[in-house]
Every structure is written in C-alpha cells, then in structure tokens.
Amino acid sequence: MTAGTAVAPxxxxxxxxxxxxxxxxxxxxxxxxLLTLFVISIVTFGLMSVRTPDQIARARFGNQVTPxxxxxxxxxxxxxxxxxxxxxxxxxxxxxGDMGTSYVTTTSVASNVIPRFKRTIILxxxxxxxxxxxxxxxxxxxxxxxxxxxxxxxxxxxVVVAALPEFVVGIALLxxxxxxxxxxxxxxxxxxxxxxxxxxxxxxxxxxxxxxVLAMVPYIARIARGSVREALGMPYTQAAVLRGLxxxxxxxxxxxxxxxxxxxxxxxxxxxxxxxxxxxVEWVFGFPGLGQGLVQATQTSDAxxxxxxxxxxxxxxxxxxxxxxIAVAYLNPRLKAASLE
Amino acid sequence: MTTASEAVxxxxxxxxxxxxxxxxxxxxxxSWEGRIGLVLGLLVVLVIAFGRFxxxxxxxxxxxxxxxxLPSGSHLLGTDDLSRDILSRVLVGGTVIIIVPLIxxxxxxxxxxxxxxxxxxxxGRTDALITRVYDLLMSLPPLLIVLVAIAxxxxxxxxxxxxxxxxxxxxxxxxxRGATQGVITSEYVAAAQARGERTATILxxxxxxxxxxxxxxxxxxxxxxxxxxxxTLNFLGLGVQPPRADWGVMVAQGRGYITLNPWATLAPAxxxxxxxxxxxxxxxxxxxxxxxxxxxxxxx
Numbered sequence: 001m002t003a004g005t006a007v008a009p010x011x012x013x014x015x016x017x018x019x020x021x022x023x024x025x026x027x028x029x030x031x032x033x034l035l036t037l038f039v040i041s042i043v044t045f046g047l048m049s050v051r052t053p054d055q056i057a058r059a060r061f062g063n064q065v066t067p068x069x070x071x072x073x074x075x076x077x078x079x080x081x082x083x084x085x086x087x088x089x090x091x092x093x094x095x096x097g098d099m100g101t102s103y104v105t106t107t108s109v110a111s112n113v114i115p116r117f118k119r120t121i122i123l124x125x126x127x128x129x130x131x132x133x134x135x136x137x138x139x140x141x142x143x144x145x146x147x148x149x150x151x152x153x154x155x156x157x158x159v160v161v162a163a164l165p166e167f168v169v170g171i172a173l174l175x176x177x178x179x180x181x182x183x184x185x186x187x188x189x190x191x192x193x194x195x196x197x198x199x200x201x202x203x204x205x206x207x208x209x210x211x212x213v214l215a216m217v218p219y220i221a222r223i224a225r226g227s228v229r230e231a232l233g234m235p236y237t238q239a240a241v242l243r244g245l246x247x248x249x250x251x252x253x254x255x256x257x258x259x260x261x262x263x264x265x266x267x268x269x270x271x272x273x274x275x276x277x278x279x280x281v282e283w284v285f286g287f288p289g290l291g292q293g294l295v296q297a298t299q300t301s302d303a304x305x306x307x308x309x310x311x312x313x314x315x316x317x318x319x320x321x322x323x324x325x326i327a328v329a330y331l332n333p334r335l336k337a338a339s340l341e
Numbered sequence: 342m343t344t345a346s347e348a349v350x351x352x353x354x355x356x357x358x359x360x361x362x363x364x365x366x367x368x369x370x371x372s373w374e375g376r377i378g379l380v381l382g383l384l385v386v387l388v389i390a391f392g393r394f395x396x397x398x399x400x401x402x403x404x405x406x407x408x409x410x411l412p413s414g415s416h417l418l419g420t421d422d423l424s425r426d427i428l429s430r431v432l433v434g435g436t437v438i439i440i441v442p443l444i445x446x447x448x449x450x451x452x453x454x455x456x457x458x459x460x461x462x463x464x465g466r467t468d469a470l471i472t473r474v475y476d477l478l479m480s481l482p483p484l485l486i487v488l489v490a491i492a493x494x495x496x497x498x499x500x501x502x503x504x505x506x507x508x509x510x511x512x513x514x515x516x517x518r519g520a521t522q523g524v525i526t527s528e529y530v531a532a533a534q535a536r537g538e539r540t541a542t543i544l545x546x547x548x549x550x551x552x553x554x555x556x557x558x559x560x561x562x563x564x565x566x567x568x569x570x571x572x573t574l575n576f577l578g579l580g581v582q583p584p585r586a587d588w589g590v591m592v593a594q595g596r597g598y599i600t601l602n603p604w605a606t607l608a609p610a611x612x613x614x615x616x617x618x619x620x621x622x623x624x625x626x627x628x629x630x631x632x633x634x635x636x637x638x639x640x641x
Contacts, residue, residue, distance in 0.1 A: 047493035163621035
C-alpha cells in the first residue's frame with residue numbers, strides 16, 4: 001500500500017529513466033506482497049479458529065476433560081476472547097518477533113520454527129545451486145545434438161522423472177542409496193539434530209537435495225533445450241559461426257545469452273511451485289525442516305505453529321517471486337519499456 | 342500474470358487437414374507419447390476399476406499371514422506390519438487418487454470456466470471483478486493453503502475435493518477467459534447476438550465448442566497435477582486415513598519397515614508412478630497438438 005505513492009503512473013512517469021521506474025515497480029510488488037501476506041495471515045488465522053476451545057482442549061488432554069478445565073485452559077491461552085481480538089494480539093506480537101507458545105506442544109513456537117527455517121533455506125539453496133547450472137548444461141548438451149540418441153534418451157528420462165511425484169522419487173533414492181547401498185543416512189532427522197560432525201550433517205542433506213534437484217532439472221532442462229535450439233537457428237548465430245568464432249563462444253555468448261530470457265521467464269514463473277515440493281521431500285527423509293514442521297502442525301491442528309510457518313514460507317515465496325521478476329526484467333531489455341504496465 | 346495459458350488460446354485457429362477443429366481423441370492417438378500414455382493409463386485404470394474383484398485376501402483383514410514378510414507363493418507382494426496382504430491392498434488402493442481429482446477438477450472447470458467465459462463475454466466491470474478475484478486466489482501458495490485448510494477443517498474427501506477445486510478454479514478460469522477472448526469477435530458470435538440468443542446459449546452453444554481444444558489440454562494437465570497432489574497429500578497423512586488402503590498412505594506406512602519388506606512401499610509407489618507418467622504423456626500430447634509443437638510455459 002505504501003507503494004501507491006512510490007509509483008506515479010501517467011505520461012510523466014514515462015519520461016523518467018528506467019532505473020527509477022523499475023524501483024517504483026519493485027516497491028509496488030513489495031507492497032502487493034505485504035498485502036498478500038496480510039491476506040494469508042487472516043485466512044490462516046480465520047481457518048484455524050474454526051475449532052472451539054473445547055475441541056482443542058480435548059485434543060490435548062483427552063476426552064475426559066471437565067468444563068472447568070476447558071475454561072481454565074481457554075483462559076490461559078486467551079481462547080475465550082473473540083477471534084478478531086485474538087488475531088490482533090497475535091499479529092501485534094508476531095510482527096515484534098514473538099511467535100507465542102503452542103497450546104499443543106506447550107513449547108515456544110520460535111524455538112521450533114526458526115531452526116527448521118534455517119535448514120530448509122540451506123536445503124533449497126543447495127538444490128537450486130546444483131539444479132540451475134546442471135539444467136543449463138543438460139539443456140545445451142541436448143540442444144546441440146537435437147534428435148541424436150543421447151538427446152532422445154535424456155528426453156525420455158526427463159519425461160519420466162518429471163512426471164513422478166517427488167515423494168516417489170525420494171522413496172526410490174532412499175531405497176537405492178540409503179538401504180540397498182547404505183551410502184547415506186535413511187533418516188535425516190537424527191543425523192541433523194544430533195549430528196556430531198560436519199560430514200554427518202552434510203550427508204543428511206544429500207538425498208533430500210538430490211530429490212529436489214531431480215524434481216527441478218527435467219523441467220528447466222526441457223525449456224533450456226527448446227530455447228537454445230531456437231537461438232542456435234537464428235541469423236545472429238549463423239553470423240557468429242561465419243565470422244569464425246570459436247564454438248564455445250558461439251554457443252554460450254551468442255545463442256545462450258538470448259536463450260536465457262525465456263528460460264529465466266519459465267523458471268521464475270514456476271520456481272515457487274518447484275520449491276514447494278520441499279514439503280513432501282522433507283517428509284520422505286524425516287528432514288527436520290519447515291515443510292516437515294508444517295505437516296506435523298497440520299496433523300495436530302497446532303494453530304500457532306501453522307500460522308508462523310504459513311507466514312514465514314509465504315514471505316519466502318513472495319520474496320522469491322519478486323527476485324525472479326527482477327531477474328527477468330534485468331535480463332530482458334524489451335521488458336524495460338513494458339515494466340510500467 | 343498473462344501466462345502461456347493465454348498464449349495457448351491464441352492457437353485457436355488451428356484446424357486439421359479437413360478444416361475441422363482438432364479432436365482430442367485423434368490428437369492423443371496421433372503421437373507416440375499419446376499412444377504410450379493411453380495404453381499405460383488404461384492398464385492402471387483397469388486395475389483401479391476391476392482390481393477390487395480379484396483380491397486374493399480381504400484388503401483390510403489383518404493376520405492373513407506372517408507380519409512384514411517378503412513376497413512368497415501365497416502372498417505375491419508379501420505382507421505389511423499388520424500381516425495384511427500387500428497385493429490385495431494395491432489392487433483396491435487407487436480409487437481415491439483418481440476419483441477426487443476428477444471431481445475436483447471438473448468442478449473447478451465448470452465453475453471457473455463458466456465465470457471465465459462470462460468475464461470475457463461481458464467485459465467491463467464483470468471482467469474486472471472476476472479477474473481480480475482470480476488473481477487474488479492465484480497469489481496464495483497452493484500447497485500452503487490446502488495444508489492450512491486441512492489443519493482447520495480436518496481430513497475428509499469433501500475437504501480434499503473443495504480445497505483442490507479452489508486451487509485450480511482460478512487457473513482454469515483464466516485460461517478459459519483468455520480462450521474466450523480469442524473467439525469473442527468471431528462472426529458466429531455476432532450472428533448469435535443478432536438473432537437475439539440468450540447469454541447462456543451464446544456461451545455454451547457458440548463459444549464453448551470453439552474453445553474446447555485448449556480447454557481439454559488444460560483439463561488433462563490439471564488432472565495430472567491433481568492426481569500427484571492428492572497422492573502427495575495421502576502420503577503426508579493429510580488425505581485418506583488408515584486403515585483404508587490407498588497407494589499414497591501405503592507408501593508412507595511401508596517406509597517404516599522398508600528394510601523388512603520393500604515391496605510394501607515400492608509396489609504402491611510404482612502404481613502412482615505409472616499413473617502419473619501415463620497422464621503426463623496424454624496431457625503432453627494434447628498440449629503439443631493445441632500449441633502445434635511450439636514450446637509453451639505453463640504455470641503449474
């Protein structure tokens with residue numbers, strides 16, 4: 001909402017240099033993102049408030065709770081107040097960094113969520129850092145040999161892997177590398193929480209990261225293959241070849257530069273969805289991250305934990321989308337002119 | 342927010358050699374991946390539909406053999422920790438992951454599509470309102486919203502259907518809106534308006550048949566995603582609840598004793614894999630037919 005003043009639409013804005021308009025667009029996106037977060041917080045809090053204090057108390061203490069106990073429980077956690085009041089209090093504390101105490105686990109939400117958050121960020125970053133260059137290499141490799149047996153084999157493999165749900169890929173990797181070969185830990189949880197050495201910690205990341213990489217590479221490589229192929233057939237590529245430039249220069253500096261635009265576009269549109277597979281992946285390997293925390297909190301209807309994780313991951317989703325948008329605009333000069341739309 | 346889905350719609354003028362709009366059936370049969378997908382898909386659907394009549398043991402009956410035993414003559418895929426027969430459970434465990442997506446995506450298509458057509462046809466404020474609501478719904482991370490809804494409302498097939506419907510409704514609606522905009526200026530629409538046809542007649546008799554191709558491709562794609570989505574939810578313990586036999590649930594439970602009888606996990610995982618590969622191939626064939634082999638970026 002603060003963004004409304006940052007962007008002055010109208011003919012005047014067109015005269016300003018691109019950079020300052022771009023800042024305005026980003027400010028508006030951040031404003032929109034904050035608004036989305038606000039909607040997420042209302043939706044989650046509203047939905048989680050459907051359950052009555054009675055139901056919550058029963059879930060925690062068992063069915064034999066007396067009405068007096070329920071009342072004391074409701075009083076302790078302020079559950080007897082109206083929803084909007086509870087929401088206001090919760091939000092006020094949350095923006096100050098106080099995530100509250102879960103009334104399911106009776107432990108601090110922050111101490112549960114923050115370590116999980118760090119692990120999931122590391123896992124996602126490692127996977128992205130492996131997946132992006134790998135997809136580009138695979139895509140360019142295929143584009144240069146379009147129709148060859150190697151290309152078709154990779155294509156078939158990627159069609160199959162891309163079709164599989166992440167948890168099926170994860171189970172397969174777990175069975176082969178964790179159980180059959182015994183190279184890597186089957187359960188990331190104990191390896192991460194009680195890890196004694198760096199190598200033990202690192203090993204716990206390998207299989208979850210590999211599963212995420214396998215979820216992303218087929219999708220991105222397929223688009224890279226198509227767009228690089230298209231760029232290789234363009235007149236500017238032919239011109240570069242005729243000028244006698246080295247093959248590597250032609251492929252990477254001429255063809256790939258231009259192919260990168262649709263590629264970054266495709267990745268940026270879907271990066272958020274590719275990353276949400278982290279939830280299922282963490283569950284397969286018992287990886288104590290944000291996704292596992294969300295599923296656990298969902299299964300136990302742990303309101304404060306669900307809300308904290310929903311807001312944190314929502315914030316990451318929005319930040320990633322905005323960063324992806326910036327990357328797209330940065331790479332594509334044609335969008336510079338249209339960025340005001 | 343204009344995505345490839347609207348670009349798909351622009352390929353509408355595509356007609357086959359005899360000047361007819363492309364038919365979904367022939368689109369699938371024309372390509373190799375479509376044919377493979379169809380055969381695989383039929384196999385899995387046959388297992389789901391008729392497997393229940395060929396179970397060697399009652400699927401939910403415990404103690405029909407030794408616990409967590411490896412495959413043997415009397416139990417072809419072995420048994421689970423409660424000594425239930427894995428093969429029998431695999432044969433009945435595919436119902437939910439095909440039925441729930443079918444209902445949810447059909448509802449999303451019916452409601453979202455009708456509103457999308459109406460938005461494009463009416464334009465103006467109706468269009469602005471519907472598009473705004475769609476954009477708002479699409480800005481929420483889907484898996485997150487589904488998980489929160491399940492945390493609040495509990496696990497049941499109805500919750501599953503409704504939440505998945507809400508995930509796909511705006512996405513399918515936007516595609517139909519884009520496709521409708523592509524044909525709205527056609528002469529047959531103007532002719533129908535001149536005849537004084539009602540809006541509903543124009544939408545369903547004039548416009549709908551002409552946007553079927555991109556819509557069908559999108560429908561197939563959404564079914565594919567939804568099947569994976571439901572299988573994943575079941576695997577996470579947020580969909581179908583035990584003791585009911587379901588492939589996703591079986592994978593999750595079998596993971597606990599995967600060293601004792603890996604088939605309890607691998608067999609249902611393989612069935613899910615076959616189904617999603619088949620659906621993906623069919624959806625791919627349809628999409629490529631509509632886009633004429635042009636590469637498109639589809640928003641997941």
